Amino acid sequence: MFEFRGGVEELAVGDVARDALRFVELSGLARIENAHAARKVLLAGELTLSALERDVALRGGDIRDCGNEAIAEVSTRLGCSHTMASHFCDLGVDLRLRLPLTCAAFLAGDLDYARAWRIHRETAGLSPETLALLEDDIVRSALQLAPAALGREIRELIVRASPDEAASDREVAEAECRVRVRPVGPLSEFTAILTAEQGQAAWQLVCEMADTVCRQDRRGRQILLVDAFVALLHGESALPCTCEKSDCPKVAAASMPSRRKPLVQITVDVATLLGLTASPAYLDGHGPIDPALAQMLAEDATWRAMLTEMVDLATELGVVAAQRDKPPTGTEPEPEPEPEPEPDAGNGSRADDSTPHQPPRRPGLHVFRARGSRRRGGGVPRRPARSGPRSGPPPCGVGRTIAEIGRALDADRVMGRGRRPDGRGGLATPPDGALQYRPDAATAAMVRTRDGHCRFPGCSVPAARCQLDHVVPFSHRNPRAGGWTIVSNLQCLCQFHHNLKTMGRVDASMLGAGVVVWTSRYGTTTVTPPGGMFVQDSAPALVPRLPCRRSRHDSPATYSDGESPPF
Structure with missing residues (x-):
């Protein structure tokens, strides 16, 4: 051969x-x-x-x-x-x-x-x-x-x-022994650390459940084991067979009531919720998800949307405003010479005619504006049909965003002290609940969803297991002085890093859009953007100017839904 x-x-x-x-x-x-x-x-x-x-x-x-x-x-x-x-x-x-x-x-x-x-x-x-x-x-x-x-x-x-x-x-x-779930790309990894005998017993139960289908079932062994594991969690006694044969001996064994619909919390911007765009969504406890999955969850589960608005990061931090406010120099810049025309390509048009001009883009962040009420599945606008990849420059990643903030901090060290160092969010009068040490359910939910996890650099403890920390300490003697209990002065910290901040070993400052700057006693400065929102590009032509005034997200309404997470 x-x-x-x-x-x-x-x-x-x-x-x-x-x-x-x-x-x-x-x-x-x-x-x-x-x-x-x-x-x-x-x-x-x-x-x-x-x-x-x-x-x-x-x-x-x-x-x-x-x-x-x-x-x-x-x-x-x-x-x-x-x-x-x-x-x-x-x-x-x-x-x-x-x-x-x-x-x-x-x-x-x-x-x-x-x-x-x-x-x-x-x-x-x-x-x-x-x-x-x-x-x-x-x-x-x-x-x-x-x-x-x-x-x-x-x-x-x-x-x-x-x-x-x-x-x-x-x-x-x-x-x-413990049980945990963590995202693995678009999937989730469910891990249980058991005793030796518990592990073997659990494995036998999963294998027995996977064997409740006939040999003509279309699923592979690993998919069968996953479906068997989920069926056991739902208290089911058998798996439905997918052989689609009328004489399947396992059909009768799989007749059972429908499963309970889960309660999911989806973070989505207003335009995507209205079906105008197809931006990524965020599934609480998991991370970014594609619009198709968000649509499916909204149609098939009880869900709650956290409405966000896209803002330009440089504008939110005051960098662009400072540049715009510079006085004119009195001289016009010299016009740049026009480039020489490209050689004719043989079809009567220049080589760059087919390439549309793309405006320069800057990092942007989603800022939370309101928390929606519970909704049953269905009743969600369909997202627009899209074909092919997104046109234009690629989305802006978190690395570029942090680099932009770092350059702004290097240029203006005062900026590192925080946008509102008094902890009052730029408000003249305290909104409802601001003078109470414990936040209400709506405020706590907004902060946890915005942060996603502990805000200390490198920490991934989920927000649901974190404590809510006042970035500027709450004044128990004179609450009106500052350190109010509002969204813009709260962050999620795990017990470990909360104690570290309370002892004065590290210092935190809140910038615009929920960005936190950390400074240690050793001189290390680290920037952490919110983990529960997306970092994207925002075109300068679409940058909103947000005045420093009271807004609804700083004065959340009180919800009596009985879902107040632990403080």
Whole structure:
């Protein structure tokens, strides 16, 4: 079938020899990468220990929340999540204090971060005596095994060496069982961490449910398992078969009442809600969704829309207004020379006639204006039909938006103190509820939907699990002085970062459109736009001028729907 000649074989041998050298180079680069990762982790641990010692001394021995400032600063400096920063700091401390052999192998480049972290996690509950007995064998195994296999090997070594500690470790781990859901692109990942026996029992139930259809069902095995999992959550006893055969033996088993309609909260701009445009929508708890899915959810579920308006970011922050207010210089700029006409392409028209002129575009943000009432499925305007990709320049991403804000902050340092440093939102008189410490349900819902998650850099704790923080502190002695309980002075913070701000370790300022500027004691300045709204381009010709006056979103109505989230 194939004919090999001497020249081809010699060429193949030469290619293999060359690639062998490149594989050696790849291994060397991996060792260098591992060594640098070890130095990074150890430095994070050293900074954590330094902050911990300093905080304990200042607080008279109270260790609660001590060292948290270092974790927050690591997250900001490295641009990673709070969870990853905590992992770096915890591993760095453990390598310095408990795992000398692991530390040496990591620094030498023999171990990568994944294996070092696995050793740290699996041995966290061991006594110093047991750890000293096992660490050499653990490191030798780490040099030969992948992280998952290494974890199993470590657990087996612990059971053999100290069964009592293994049982205690298991009990501690069982107390950390949890269920969570997180977005994975356009899909969602539903994760349940269970005990060993619960996990096996749950898997058997899902497999049994998937087997309630006949063999002619059109779905693949994985899709069947997903449908079976959802059916179990709805309390159903069987799956409907999709074979579409009249003599299917499984049809009768699948007759059951319809499923309960979910309550979803969709963030959508007014134009999209009216069917005039097809901008992305935002599903609370998940993230951006396409207009087709938003339309389907609105037709098939009980939903509540959060109405937004597109504003130009530069105008909202006052940058454009400052440029427009500059006095005239009294001289007209010299007109630019007209370009030479393009050579005739043979059809009597210039080469650029087919390219329409696109105006320059700037980053924009959606600003929340009102919260809609609950609506049943249906009754939503159809979105306009579109064909092909969007014309014009691509949408503006969050990176460009943050860069624009950063340049504005560099040009005007006063801007970093916030647009309304008194915390009154530019209002002359306080609206209803502004002088109360706890926000009403409507205000809280607006803030949580706008933010989407904790507003500290790198933190992704969902807004529903966050506390509402007054950016400018609320004055309990004189509420009228400032720090009002209004949308423009509230933000979502998780317990960890709320405590950090309350202790004065970081400072936050609210700019226009809900943008927050964070400044640490180490001089780090970070910008976080709202996580529950979209960043888009806005044409300068369509930029609205929003006067600094009282508006409905600063004075929300009181809703008695019984859905007040925890404060």
